[in-house]
Amino acid sequence: MDAPLVLGIAGSPRRNGNSEQLLDACLAGAADGGARVQKLVVTDYAIEPCRGCNSCSLTGECVIHDRMHEVYAAIDSAQAIVVASPVFFATVPGVLKVLIDRMQPYWARTHVLKQPRPVRRPGALLLVRSGGDPYGFVAAEYTIKSVFAVLGIDLVGEMKVTGLDSASDVIRQPDDLVHARELGVQVATAALLTLGD
Numbered sequence: 001m002d003a004p005l006v007l008g009i010a011g012s013p014r015r016n017g018n019s020e021q022l023l024d025a026c027l028a029g030a031a032d033g034g035a036r037v038q039k040l041v042v043t044d045y046a047i048e049p050c051r052g053c054n055s056c057s058l059t060g061e062c063v064i065h066d067r068m069h070e071v072y073a074a075i076d077s078a079q080a081i082v083v084a085s086p087v088f089f090a091t092v093p094g095v096l097k098v099l100i101d102r103m104q105p106y107w108a109r110t111h112v113l114k115q116p117r118p119v120r121r122p123g124a125l126l127l128v129r130s131g132g133d134p135y136g137f138v139a140a141e142y143t144i145k146s147v148f149a150v151l152g153i154d155l156v157g158e159m160k161v162t163g164l165d166s167a168s169d170v171i172r173q174p175d176d177l178v179h180a181r182e183l184g185v186q187v188a189t190a191a192l193l194t195l196g197d
Contacts, residue, residue, distance in 0.1 A: 008024075018167065110150070129162055157186055
C-alpha cells in the first residue's frame with residue numbers, strides 16, 4: 001500500500017512566518033506518521049480571483065487558465081489536507097481567499113451538476129493571530145471549514161494560537177510547534193486508515 005499524501009497549504013502572504021512554521025512542523029509530524037507530504041505555498045502561484053461567471057456550473061471546470069490547475073491537481077491527489085493561515089481583520093488573507101473562492105467548481109459539480117460527492121478524507125486547520133482583533137478566529141475558521149465541507153474534508157484537529165505577530169514569535173512558543181507536529185501524526189494516521197477502507 002502506498003503512503004498517503006498529506007497536502008499542506010500555506011496561506012500567508014509572508015514566507016516562513018508563524019503559520020508556515022507551524023505547517024512545517026505539522027507536515028514533519030505527518031511524515032513521521034508514515035505519510036508523504038507536499039507543501040503548497042499560495043504566494044508562489046499567480047492565481048486570479050473568481051469572476052463569478054458561473055461557467056463551472058455548466059461544465060464543472062473553471063474557465064480561468066492559470067496555475068490554479070496545479071492547485072486542483074494537488075488537491076485531487078491528496079489523501080489529507082492541512083491549511084495554515086494567519087488571521088487578517090478576522091478572516092484569512094486575500095491570497096488565501098482568492099484560492100478558496102476558486103474552489104467553486106467543486107461546489108458546482110456536487111450541488112448543481114449532481115456529480116458524486118468527493119471521497120471523505122481527513123484534514124486539519126492551523127490558525128495564528130496577534131490577538132488584537134475583537135472577533136478572534138471565528139470568521140477565518142468558518143471560511144476554511146466551509147471549503148473543507150465542499151472538498152469532503154473531515155477535521156481531525158485544529159490549532160488556534162494567539163500572541164504571534166512578528167515572524168519569529170512561534171520559536172519562542174516551542175510547545176505550539178510540538179503540538180503542530182503531533183497534529184500532523186494524527187492526520188497521517190487518519191489518512192492511512194482511509195487507504196484501508
